[in-house]
Amino acid sequence: xxxxxGRDLDATFAQVAAIGYREIELPSLYGKTPAEVxxxxxxxxxxISGLHIPPVTRGMGTGLTLGSAxxxxxxxxxxxxxxxxxxxxxxx
Numbered sequence: 001x002x003x004x005x006g007r008d009l010d011a012t013f014a015q016v017a018a019i020g021y022r023e024i025e026l027p028s029l030y031g032k033t034p035a036e037v038x039x040x041x042x043x044x045x046x047x048i049s050g051l052h053i054p055p056v057t058r059g060m061g062t063g064l065t066l067g068s069a070x071x072x073x074x075x076x077x078x079x080x081x082x083x084x085x086x087x088x089x090x091x092x
Contacts (some may be wrong), residue, residue: 006030009037013044024088025087026080029064034079041080050084051077 005012007029019061021054029037041048056067064076066087079086 001027003030009040010043013040013046017044017046021046022051023047025052025084025086026055026082027052030077033062034076037081042050048080048082050086051080052088053085054088070086 001012001016005026009032013024022045025043026037026048029051032040038048051064053068053073054065056065064073066073073085077083
């Protein structure tokens, strides 16, 4: 869905649910807290199965990365209700 999805998560998630999806995997937190993302998904009736967690790279802003404390990653996934965290692109 790209970065546009983060501008209005409620509308985006509602549209995703309207076309029949019940479970989603997120490419990011869209600059929101895990609780905000989970609340938007709940309002749309969507479950979050996983979250892409980017590697630590130069120039990245703040947010959840593989360089984050393991407890912070686990807490974010738990708040989202996600069963998986995925590395979207393997670092070389």
